[in-house]
Amino acid sequence: MKIRRCAILFVEPREEVSFDLDGLLTGGDGLRRRQRWLALAPHLGHEVEVDDAERELLGALSPSLWVAATAQAEAIDTIECLIGKGLVISDRARDHEARERDEQLRSTYWHPLGAAFNAFTRWSGIDAVQSMKENGIETAVSMREVLGAPPGEALRHPQAGDRVALPRVAPTDFDDLLARRATCRNFDATRPLPQALFAQLMQRVFAAQAEVRVTDDTVFLKKNVPSGGGLHPMECYLIVQHVEGIAPGLYHYQAREHALDPLPGPGRPLRGFVQEMVAQQHWFADAHVVVVLSPRFDRTFWKYRSHAKGYRVVALEAGHLSQTLYLAATDAGLGAFITGAINEVELEQAFGLDPIRQGAMAICGFGWRGAVMEMTELDPAGRVWDRDRD
Ligand SMILES: Cc1cc2nc3c(=O)[nH]c(=O)nc-3n(C[C@H](O)[C@H](O)[C@H](O)COP(=O)(O)O)c2cc1C
Secondary structure, three states, X not given: OEEEEOOOOEEEEEXXXXXXXXXXXXXXXXXXXXXXXXXXOXXXXXXXXXXXXXXXXXXXXXXXXXXXXXXXXXXXXXXXXXXXXXXXXXXXXXHHHHHHHHHHHHHHOOOHHHHHHHXXXXXXXXXXXXXXXXXXXXXXXXXXXXXXXXXXXXXXXXXXXXOOOOOOOOOOHHHHHHHOOOEOOOEOOOOOEOHHHHHHHHHHHOOOOEEEXXXXXXXXXXXXXXXXXXOOOEEEEEEEOOEXXXXXXXXXXXXXXXXXXXXXXXXXXXXXXXXXXXXXXXXXXXXXXXXXXXEEHHHHHHHOOOOOOHHHHHHHHHHHHHHHHHHHXXXXXXXXXXXXXXXXXXXXXXXXXXXXXXXXXXXXXXXXXXXXXXXXXXXXXXXXXXOOOO
């Protein structure tokens, strides 16, 4: 049997703190502390505890050179444990699963830190609303009480010289559009979205507008948003809830053809599915259209191989698409939102994504705003909501 270490691995010394009544009664601080070594190997997608002997062996093994396991005969038990945990890769037939995941990771050209960050910041089953309640940070006022004051809202650089005032320019229609943009947290599920409006937004924000064909297998799309390397890695999966003429369900948007490919449904009511995907933020659950921004890491990393900026470039794309969606929606008289609080693992399962090659970065959505503001929106200048209405 030949072995080598998995391609990417970080080992974290983690302290776990729990309440200890006995410790408190015997004069201690009431906290029990436990130190553990955790292996963070992105090809596995979950943390694995290792002991001192396993950690030392992992540090000694090459991730590139295959060696005979017999060369480490005295450590064969430790090697078997590490193979079982998927951290040491073997050429044995029965260990194929970890080997294939490791190969997948190698061939996607992740930067090690980007791979670990992406793999170990994914959520599953998180209820962000409940956790805000438990931490007492549901409102701006309670946040101030619990967290203290934030760093100031504006910064003056300590080395700044005499200030240069800039002229205020008379607003145009574009300024008016910008001023009417506000994150929508109140959707009117009873008012269907006309198909033409839905199609217009998809065309403006997500569609390919032109293409550059270098060779038949190397094509760059032109879209209305910038993209690192012009590669446009962001796929767009839709959960359509209330659009005229389009059956509610899951879809994959084809940017070049400006068309929808229907996908298998989640096997339960869409509203609850959406709410779970946005970590129980019920204020987004009635959005007429929900957009999962799903980057194909392998496309961007084809150019930015093991590149320190690769992951940032992909993450930035979500912001460009989101702002363009907000403005297109505002222009159409609709509301839009983005959230980073998403349960990636459930999204991967629902849309059949392999997180090494393709993930879920954020969720956006759009639709008709409701008549009543039940959930707070940030509109201090009253550009969206009539402040005198109630
Ligand atoms: C990356 C990103 C993530 C966000 N995540 C959430 C979220 O999880 N829940 C939410 O209600 N709003 C979310 N928002 C919206 C912000 O709360 C909102 O932009 C901010 O309060 C300013 O309000 P405005 O967009 O109306 O100007 C997010 C915005 C951005 C850019």
